[in-house]
Amino acid sequence: MRKHIYIAFLGFDSNRIYQPYKMCKCDKAYIIKREERDKPTAEWNLSKIMDALSGEEIIPMIVEHDIFSRINCVKRIFEKEKENRIFVNLSTGSKLDCIAGMLAVMLFHKIPKEVIPFYAEPEKSGRKTSKSIKFSETIGVRNIKELPIMDIDYPDAPMLEALKIINGNRGEIKKKQLVLELCQRKQVAGYELDIGAKRDKRKKRIAMSGAMHAAENRIIRPLKIKWKAITEEDKPKNRRISLTANGEKLVKIFFGN
Template sequence: MSKHTRLRIHIAPLGFESDRIVLPAIEMKADKIWILIHNNPKKTKAKSYLDNIKTRLRKERIEFDVKKIDRLDLFSVIKGVRNIVNEDENNMYYVNVSSGSKIQAVACTMACMMFNEENNLIPYYAQPEDYFDYKGKQMSTGLDKIIDIPQYDIKTPEEKFIRTLRIIKENKNKIDKTNLAIEAEKKEIIVVGSEENFEQARFTSLNKNIVQPLKNDWGFVKEEKIGRTRWVEITPEGENVLEILD
């Protein structure tokens, strides 16, 4: 496939069925499909479906690849989608939110909301013709129709905030403001223009441009004063966003 052509790339979590992955790819003329598979094969019974999908895609001459993720971890799935899209943002990506588990469906939908900056990340739902109770066989068959999912945006923090959270994380989730200011200035997260009262200017720049937005706008850090020292600590929300975006 040419790197200069805008390709139609599908992303689909692997579940206990194959039609829901293969048939939409054929109907929508996919150039390639990424299949999200569990990173621990011993804990899934989906291998036979993966083998069937590969065989059918080869027959249709649709290129495919696999991405290993933890299918039980929301953030792992979101990050998996993000990493695929980041490989070439010039392509069009169609994300199948119907082929895997509920966790994977939520994660794929969230990924489309978070990383659709180029308006090239489109979620869809493949509605099968028939449903069955899972008894070691495919849970559904056929393809009735493909339903476009309404798209909404989830705002993501600027890179400077992610880099700051990384510094805090590397210091066991908590660092005093003075040392955070020093590290932020070293890494050019903040720029201090004044040479007069340099340390105070650096501290003020960190507080105004980084810490206060992280605390008040995003809720990713919290502050605590112990004696004369001010500490900045990452919150669970901050850890979660760092897990996805770092």
């Protein structure tokens, strides 16, 4: 039987975190909090949520400040809970949290069995106080509005594997070495065998030429032109391929490092 999993970003509206958990009849909650959010107010709200959900399985997840860490965190939860129904609360935390949550849903909603992003509509606005922000700025939850999911295009598996290989080589690698590793990892269709292990020099040369051509058309050129994720040296031999800033962001979103 599928469990109901709940994801929310830590914010100051604590009731909009714990009330939807109960309304969705969830079995486990992941509360995502920023690494630097160690102020007493934030900790007070987390404690309040834990008390309200006493006896439930609550897992705090700590992320870095940037949006890419947030997206990757949601992706990792999706992968871990892929057999379950996942509710994603997009009404708590900062604006950046909500954007990251929705982007993660659009990018990775096909990983789990079912993903339900929603907005928790408050009953009414709370009274703000000048003394403390500990008190919620809203009161109660009137209802939960399910949000539509739209797909976002992103590099396919062989392209992502290429980015992973480049990143593992400190952000740059010789083109030939990249193609060899892609072949070894069965990412170049038609050239899944270890070309480097071929003993016949002529066959090895022919196979390598074909693999280079295939990888260029299917992986390297799209990463360079469409995704602007890599750059390539402009010289005839031993070209090196390097990650761009866009490439580094993609690595952080998909692999978390």
